[in-house]
Amino acid sequence: MEHQLLHDGAAEEKIQPAISKYNLMSNAKVTEQPSRYRHLEQMSTEEIVQHINEEDQTVALAVQKELPRIAKLADAVATQLHNGGRLFYIGAGTSGRLGVLDASECPPTYGVDAGIVNGLMAGGDAALRFGIEDAEDSYETGWHDLLGYAISSRDIVIGIAASGTTPYVVGALESCRRTGVPTGCIVCNPGSPVAAHADYPVEVIVGPEFVTGSTRMKSGTAQKMVLNMISTAAMIRIGRVRDNQMVHMQISNDKLTDRGTQMLMQRSGLTDYEEAKALLLKYGSVQAAIDHLNN
Incomplete structure (x- = not known):
C-alpha cells in the first residue's frame, strides 16, 4: 500500500x-x-x-x-x-x-x-x-x-x-x-x-x-x-463481521480455536468437530474456511 x-x-x-x-x-x-x-x-x-x-x-x-x-x-x-x-x-x-x-x-x-x-x-x-x-x-x-x-x-x-x-x-x-x-x-x-x-x-x-x-x-x-x-x-x-460473528478473527489460542470451530460448524453445516477444526486451522479464519467450502 x-x-x-x-x-x-x-x-x-x-x-x-x-x-x-x-x-x-x-x-x-x-x-x-x-x-x-x-x-x-x-x-x-x-x-x-x-x-x-x-x-x-x-x-x-x-x-x-x-x-x-x-x-x-x-x-x-x-x-x-x-x-x-x-x-x-x-x-x-x-x-x-x-x-x-x-x-x-x-x-x-x-x-x-x-x-x-x-x-x-x-x-x-x-x-x-x-x-x-x-x-x-x-x-x-x-x-x-x-x-x-x-x-x-x-x-x-x-x-x-x-x-x-x-x-x-x-x-x-x-x-x-x-x-x-x-x-x-x-x-x-x-x-x-x-x-x-x-x-x-x-x-x-x-x-x-x-x-x-x-x-x-x-x-x-x-x-x-x-x-x-x-x-x-x-x-x-467494511465486511469484517457476518451476521453477529467475528468471522475474520485470528485463531491464536485454544479458546478462539474452539469458538471458531463452533462458528464454522454453525455457518457451514459441518457436523464433525474435528473435521471443522482441522479446516479452520488450515485456512486460518472462519471466513477463509467458508470461502474454501463454497468454491
Whole structure:
C-alpha cells in the first residue's frame, strides 16, 4: 500500500495563542471543574464506590447525545479504510492509552492487517506503562510522529483528548487539516481547540469527575465507549463481521480455536468437530474456511 508523504512547513506553526485564549475563558474546561462531592477522605469505602457508580451511570447518557456525530465519524473511518487508507488514533496519557488499546485489538478481533489501525501516544511505547506527562506539551511532535508513518490524505486521524487542549494532539490535527488528511476527535469539553481542528468532532460532556480533574474516570470511560463504537461500526461496514460473528478473527489460542470451530460448524453445516477444526486451522479464519467450502 503506497502512502504519499505529506510535508508542509506552515503546518508546524505553533498554535499556543489559541489554546491560551481557551484556557482564559471562564469555566472553559468542564473536566477541571470541582467534583460534586466534598471530603472524599471522610467517606466509607462503600460510599466512595457507590458515588463513583452513580457518576458512571451518567456517562452512557452523555455518549447517547453524541450518537449522530459518532456515526458520521465511524462512516468516515469506514470510507477511508474501504479505499485503502488507515486509521490513526493519537493522544496522550489515558486518552492515548485507550487509543493504543483499541488499535491493538482490531487485528485479532477482525483479522485486519497490523498497521491498518494504529495507536500513537505522546512519549511513545514507554508512556503506555509509565507516566511521561510532559511529552504531551510539544505542538510539533504529534505531526512528526504521523510523518513517520507516511501519513496521507487516504488515511484518517482521530485525536483523543479529554481536555481538548493537549498540544501534542492539537498540533497533529492542525497539521493534518492543512495537508488534507481527514480528522476526527473524541473530547470531553465543549468548543475546544482539538474539536476546532476536527472534520468530525465528537464532544462527550460528562461533567466534573468524582476526583476533581481525574479524567481517567468518567472521561476515560466515555472515550472507551466511543472508541468501541467507531472501530466496531467501521469493521462491520467494511465486511469484517457476518451476521453477529467475528468471522475474520485470528485463531491464536485454544479458546478462539474452539469458538471458531463452533462458528464454522454453525455457518457451514459441518457436523464433525474435528473435521471443522482441522479446516479452520488450515485456512486460518472462519471466513477463509467458508470461502474454501463454497468454491
